[in-house]
Amino acid sequence: EAQVTQNPRYLITVTGKKLTVTCSQNMNHEYMSWYRQDPGLGLRQIYYSMNVEVTDKGDVPEGYKVSRKEKRNFPLILESPSPNQTSLYFCASRSTWGLNTEAFFGQGTRLTVV
Amino acid sequence: AQSVSQHNHHVILSEAASLELGCNYSYGGTVNLFWYVQYPGQHLQLLLKYFSGDPLVKGIKGFEAEFIKSKFSFNLRKPSVQWSDTAEYFCAVNVMNRDDKIIFGKGTRLHILP
Numbered sequence: 537e538a539q540v541t542q543n544p545r546y547l548i549t550v551t552g553k554k555l556t557v558t559c560s561q562n563m564n565h566e567y568m569s570w571y572r573q574d575p576g577l578g579l580r581q582i583y584y585s586m587n588v589e590v591t592d593k594g595d596v597p598e599g600y601k602v603s604r605k606e607k608r609n610f611p612l613i614l615e616s617p618s619p620n621q622t623s624l625y626f627c628a629s630r631s632t633w634g635l636n637t638e639a640f641f642g643q644g645t646r647l648t649v650v
Numbered sequence: 651a652q653s654v655s656q657h658n659h660h661v662i663l664s665e666a667a668s669l670e671l672g673c674n675y676s677y678g679g680t681v682n683l684f685w686y687v688q689y690p691g692q693h694l695q696l697l698l699k700y701f702s703g704d705p706l707v708k709g710i711k712g713f714e715a716e717f718i719k720s721k722f723s724f725n726l727r728k729p730s731v732q733w734s735d736t737a738e739y740f741c742a743v744n745v746m747n748r749d750d751k752i753i754f755g756k757g758t759r760l761h762i763l764p
Contacts, residue, residue, distance in 0.1 A: 571754075576659070578740060578756035579694075594751070626693065628752075638684065639752055641694040 538563045542627050542642035549617055549649055557612045557645050559627030565640075566632045568610040569594065570602065572623040573644075579626065585610055586632065617649040652677040652745050656755035663731055664763045671726040671758050673741035682744035683724040684752070685715055689737045697739070700724065711735070736762045 540561045549555055561568065569584035571594075581594030585604040599621055601613040610629075614621060627642040657672035675681065683700040698709025705717040715726045724741060741755040 569751075576756060579754040581751060581753075584751065637682075638696055638699055641686075643693045 538640065540627055540629050540640050540642040542625075542645050545643060545645060547645060547647050549647070551618055551649055552616050555614050555617060555647075557614075557625060557627075557647070559610045559612065559629075559642060560608050561610075561627075561629040561640070562608065563629060563631070563640065564607065565629040566607070568604070568627065568629045569639075570600070570610070570612045571626045571628065572596065572621075573626060574623050582612070582625075617647075619649045621647065622649050623647060652743070652753055654741055654743050654753050654755040656739075656741050656758050658758045659756070660759045660761070662761045662763065665733055666730050669726070669728040669731050669735075669760070671739055671741075671760070673724045673726065673755060675722050675724070675741075675743045675753075677722075677743065677745050680746040682746065683715075683717055684742040684744070685709065685713070685724075685726050686740045686742060686754075687737045688740065688757075694740065697726070731760075731762050733762045733764045736760060 543558045566587045570582040571579040573579050580596045582600050583594050583602040585591045588607050591602050591604055625645045628639040630637045630639040653676050655674045685697040686694040687697050688694050697713050698707050700707045700717045708714045713728050717724050739758045742752050744752045
């Protein structure tokens with residue numbers, strides 16, 4: 537079954553404690569991205585990756601890092617989380633071959649930073 | 651900068667009422683258009699998409715949307731809503747330029763009264 541898998545689904549952490557949210561897709565997609573969803577703001581892109589070892593900043597990259605060492609994985613790293621990073625995070629992937637592709641989303645990770 | 655505007659932040663309807671959610675985007679080039687739905691506590695699911703061809707597209711669960719290029723609009727419609735349509739709806743645009751990013755609107759929260 538084609539899917540995007542995020543872990544963990546829920547996470548409560550303290551300010552400053554480094555954390556990683558994992559994302560893995562089994563569709564051999566080139567393009568992967570991270571979004572955060574906040575009430576009234578919709579989904580905002582944090583980082584994206586066009587392929588292995590190719591990453592770039594989205595609209596709200598401050599406080600986040602990513603890596604793309606393998607095609608299937610795209611972890612989101614918060615080196616020193618702060619309360620304003622409390623949010624719902626979604627990973628997405630899609631193929632970039634051909635003109636018309638749709639994004640597939642993971643189940644989401646609800647992060648609370650206290 | 652490219653943007654997506656959803657006209658209504660919160661819509662309340664009774665069952666069997668007709669629905670239309672507005673979406674406008676600002677980008678003069680080639681776009682792919684999407685509507686996603688997010689049921690309470692769940693991830694985003696694709697309702698429908700427009701890539702090319704017939705501007706009236708039909709999606710799942712009786713939803714449809716019409717692309718009007720001259721108005722930069724992609725409004726979502728359903729003739730008769732059900733209580734199970736209670737969810738948040740996001741319009742999204744894939745801007746077909748170098749970044750190849752998907753831009754989301756801020757969402758419309760739809761509440762159907764039984």
